[in-house]
Amino acid sequence: MNRRPSFVSGLAAAVVFAAPLAAQQPKTPAKQQAAAKSSFDRRIVPTPGKVPDLTVPFWGKVSLANGAQLVVSEKRGLPLVSFQISFIGGANQYEPEEKPGLANFVANMLSEGTTHRNGDQISNDLQLLGTEVNAFIGGESGRVSFESTRDKFAATLAVLADLLENPTFPQDALDRLRARTIVSLTVNRDRTSGIANVVFPKSVFGTAHPYGRSMNEASVKAITRDDLVAFYKNYFRPGHAVISVVGDISQAEAKRAVENALSGWKAGGSVPDFSYPAAPSPKPTTIYLVDKPGAAQSTFALGEVGPPRATPDYFALRVMNEMLGVLFQSRLNHNIREVKGYSYGVGSSFGFGKGPGAFRAGGDIVTAKTDSALIEFMKELRDIRGRRPPSDDELAQAKASLVQSLPSTFASVTGVNNNIASIYTQGLAEDYYQAFARAVNAVTREDVVRVAQKYIDPEHLTIVIVGDRSKIEAPLIATKIAPIVVLDVNGDPVKKAVTP
């Protein structure tokens, strides 16, 4: 979603973002109050110049002896290098069902000690190199990466290789991470949005599907050192890895440095199977209410099982979603924030992924307008399905926002690297960026309506609302939109459904 505040501490926390708004279209410009006079007609919108060409960086790809792919893209100008090892497959493919959070723990624990360095030494070495090595394992891909100045590249890569090849997973570090994580999970349950982020996927997919599971106290408490070691041995292997290097470095230099640093990384591993259990069949629209006494706002998360990234409807869905809930003037934000003033910002998204990632709309709504906002969400989800077809202007803005924002993602070495790596982790064609504009521009108004009808089903929505039940339950019942099931903060039922 756009125009959210950023969080920084201290004085900086006092920074507040604005963002447009206004309840009404202004009248014809009134000139009588003008403090300034204009010597020309300022109502004339400047004519834009020629649309700049998209320049997609070139990259070369080779296979290394251990089976990993190496991709290198030169980007000169600043003495910077971005390095990533991306792994195809993630927590959903490698984590035992009963231990969500294990992949996250393994990623965190790489920097807790190796056979050559303890955790403090790793930290100190990287501080002196002016950088840090980041490890992250998501649902369907993982990454170990850094950005460095050119002169620190080889030394930083050597530290990364040590973390990748020789981690020791000390028991005391596991216990410490576990304790810290439990505190974070507890604090997260003090946020209505934190609760919704757990309850919504669980309500849509159930816990039999990896998309429905989240790290929790029980799973975190169950993680053993043996689990970490087993996951590590299975996961961090070159057979499903793509190494990508972007920046002030030549292909030959990069290849030499990588082969040198990762000479000990032995062959093995392969791209995993991405099959998932079937998602639950759609259920009639239901409101799942989670009580958060005293909440000033209610967090909304409403949606359903969506299509995978590989759907042929991908570009039509992107265009449709821009006008529904991505752009500031998208239908959801324009109506619920700008016109009604119920929120600081609302929006919508598709999860995509190798499996059927969820469609999700939502935002934080002032408690007293929880019922009114739900009515507006339902209205917009129905309207986009054809009751109010996209205007020419909506269609044009949605497409241009996608196509013309692409060049800016190639500005930084890390931006270029992320773009290249995602080609391989998502299994896209190598000319994806060159073909992107054509695919987006081919989307028609009919396509938009068709995919809205196909993927947004107002009769089968999961509506999670986290807020002050004493204030919002009765008004929600009165809307007669759907029956209410009350859930606890973990997404488990606490009482039977009440039929309106």
Added chain:
Amino acid sequence: MRPFLLSVLVAPCLLAQQQQARPATSISIPFEKYTLNNGLTVVLSEDHTTPTVAVEVIYHVGSKNEVLGHTGFAHMFEHVMFTGSGHVPYGTHDKFTEGVGGSNNGQTYFDWTRYWETDPSNYLETALWLEADRMGFLLDSLDDAKFRAQRDIVKNERRQSYDNQPYGRDRELIGLAMYPNGHPYSWPTIGAMSDLSAAGVEDVKRFFRLYYAPNNATLVVVGDINRARTKAWIAKYFDELPRGKAITRPNVGAASLRGEKRLTFEDRVQVPRLWIQWPTVNMFSADAPALELLGEILAGSRTARITKALVYDKPIAASVSAGQTSAENVGEFRIIVTPRPEHTLTEVETQVDSIVARLKRDGPTAEELKRVKAGQELSFLDDLQSNLGKAFQLAEDQTFRDDPSYTFRVGYAKTQAVTAADIKRVANKYLGSSRVVLSNVPLGKRDLASHADRSTIVTDPLTEKTTEIRP
């Protein structure tokens, strides 16, 4: 929008021709600066890496220009700036930024308010047209309904970012305690709910006429530009906007905290948190760079003093942070600690005090100092990859230093020149007994406060007491 650094405050950078022992990368931001007849300062900087541009207008006005009873107004005004202006109907601003592949936003701080567009470079003239129109003709399209709608949204922003967040009110409670009543830095930029409700259209007009004049602003354009053509457009759209009256800056006194203030706030949280804050120095002080590095030495990394001791070696805390923030007139140094469940805020405070006392006695080691300086080169180079990041830096440095290149020419060298003796000295000078200690505890658990017997219970003065919503 991804979180971003307030780079002038926390990430001093590399300069062009510094004489440093370490190899200096000869990188700078090339720029051209000039002033229009109406007082508008213009800074242009070319970067043709991608076919994009960033346009920023920064006004030297922020929440510190407000007075009691009208808090939050500068920020609410910022929202009004997006509702259309004399020749730009509502919605047009988004259409020619987001709707052509760009973005726009605004941001309000104690000292400044800034607005920006990013666009494909063929829409540069459009972005200049948009900014000029609201600088010159905002009031032509203002009406009460538009203003009231903005007010509701700002109240929701307050709820979402402060009132409905665990620990979301800590900073404002500390600000009220640290500064004298009515001090311009004592209230938060978002303002009090009751003040937001009281503001009206006449306030908007007065504020606009006072502060939103070309002579109180700097326009920065960075990216894929042709400078001659850009100057011609700037002349066309901005030259004829009238100069405003000279601006009177608020007279800002010191925090004048005498001794320690201990506060307990009961919040809707399960985990208590301790926040210790000292009044320090503003951005112009020679001590600011040393205080910024002191924050890194205490909690900037795994091996920073407090982090290592409290989170790793004898783990009584789940997380810690520390740092100096230097604003135009004041500065603050804070340490924030979230304990583990089996440990108390009192225990945490005792440990923090002992670590700070040791640092004040011995100063940092040469190795520690080297580590905390080492990351600055990369941080600066990384920021140079963003048109908008560069625009922020140039605009702030122009506004507060009258030198767009200050940070990369001077600021970086000043930070690199900080010695261990400097750090020891500023720790002793500023981290003394005059401070605010806030214990944020779960509702009904005031006994969990650090030294609860000496801590005063504070209520929550700025949040809404009753729900006020437009019908």
